[in-house]
Amino acid sequence: MDELTSEQEMLVRSVRRLAQEKIAPVAEEIEEKGEYPWEILELFKKNGLSGLLLPEQYCGGGADVFTFALVVEEIAKVCTNSSTILQGQVLSTKPLLVLGSEEQKQEYLPPVARGEVIPAFGLTEPGAGSDPGSMVSRAVRDDGDYILNGTKRFISDADVAGFITVFAKTDPSQGAKGVSAFIVEKGTPGLTIGKREKKMGSKAHQACEVILEDCRVPAANRLGPEGGALSAALKALDTCRPIVAARAVGLAQGALDYAIEYAKQRQQFGRPIAKFQAIQFMLAEMATRIEAARQLVYKACREVDRGSPEMSKYGAMAKFYASDVAMKVTIDAVQILGGYGYMEDYPLARRMKDAKLTQIVEGTNQIQRTVVARHILGDF
Structure with a gap:
């Protein structure tokens, strides 16, 4: 696993606590209301998370992509609607960072970083x-x-x-x-x-x-x-795909955590269903897939931070693999809960629907496979 700096470890702990205490309790309500979660944006502003990936000279946090992915992963464990607030700031401002003049950057980026403008x-x-x-x-x-x-x-x-x-x-x-x-x-x-x-x-x-x-x-x-703006759009997607992948890892981990706790408590045939090998094997495979996806996501983020010529390849790999894992894991988590998993009263239905979206946004997983194939095959 990537070694975290003391600052990153502290940030992850802080965001995890914030997510569990402030965001998790309102996650279902946010989805049901179907309105932009302004209260979460305010929470991010107060805790220095809005504009985290934007450069410091434009009032941003100056974080690298790896650090940003750690934050998105923690928030997505409890609420992907909330993690999307931060992700949206990145995709929409990257063309401005790549193509914009200094005057344009000074005018439009600080209000985004401060959470004043979406x-x-x-x-x-x-x-x-x-x-x-x-x-x-x-x-x-x-x-x-x-x-x-x-x-x-x-x-x-x-x-x-x-x-x-x-x-x-x-x-x-x-x-x-x-x-x-x-x-x-x-x-x-x-x-x-x-x-x-x-x-x-x-x-x-x-x-x-x-x-x-x-x-x-x-x-x-x-x-x-x-002319030439489409290349800036593709650069924005190269940066954002590992972030989508981090979101997928987070929501998958959240689904696994919920399924584990349920399996420990749910009694059938006189004992918790977590005692049954069939459930144990499902949980073991879910955990293994998530960890493999997480490490690929971290690799992709590091490639972006280095400006590697292979960042597009690794970003595409991470995006399609992590989102496919999220889809598989959330489906299996629903299965572990049985009938309860299918009910909207439980959070796994929301997570399964959110996982599906990660297979589509910022380029479908079929397009990601095409990107990877082009990189590994080259001209022939």
Whole structure:
């Protein structure tokens, strides 16, 4: 296992206590309400967790990805809705960090780090999911502005976002290389938040339709030069995939912990079901899969922190393996509880639905396998 510094050990203990005492008791309520958990954001602000991964010069915590993953894992053990708050800050601000000018960074990043503004990431479209280069949203130059038109789909937290990083083609003839990125602020004329999808789980974070109709955005809000923004989006995903994987490990561990305690207490045939080899073998396999996933996640995080040329490969490996493990573990945890596991009164139904999402967000697991295959096969 990766050796933790004394500071990291202290942080993990602190976050674990915070999660158990303050977040776990309200996790089910957060899911049932289906509203952005502002009270958890306030909790993160008070405890120095908001903006943890953002650089210190922009009021962030300056943490590395490995440390950030440790925090996400602990929070996800009790509530993935809460861990998603921190994860969303990373995905939505990475293009700004990669492409933005110093002036843009100073304007938009500190409010995010302080938890005053929620950012959103506007990449996916109805016909452009796994293939973002096929997007059809357009940005046309008009004197000192750009006119944006198009529709984005499944944009997390767009309904509460202070700004959305929107990707659109400035030169469709260049295909994926003709994509540019823009900061579109809340309230901009022509920006409309449309349908809120009825999701299976993770209901505290709305997946929104974002409609751009002759939306006029100042040229000063373009991130970097025209074209090339898609590579920044992919860099954002390279950073976020190990974080999604850490979230998956955390929720899987939470499910295992619950199943273990249940198995120790549930009596059948005159003894706890944890005494039966069938249950013991299930728990042993669950624990082993989680630990294997955890170590792969930590490896992926270290690769990102080093700026390794293989960080994309390891991030994809960690993302698909850890989320597949989370799906398997949560299904088995439900099975251990039997009929009770299927009931909404118990937390495992929520965890199983949350696990499914980790197999889809930030690139489906099939796309992750494609990424890994390209890295190991190279040109042939």
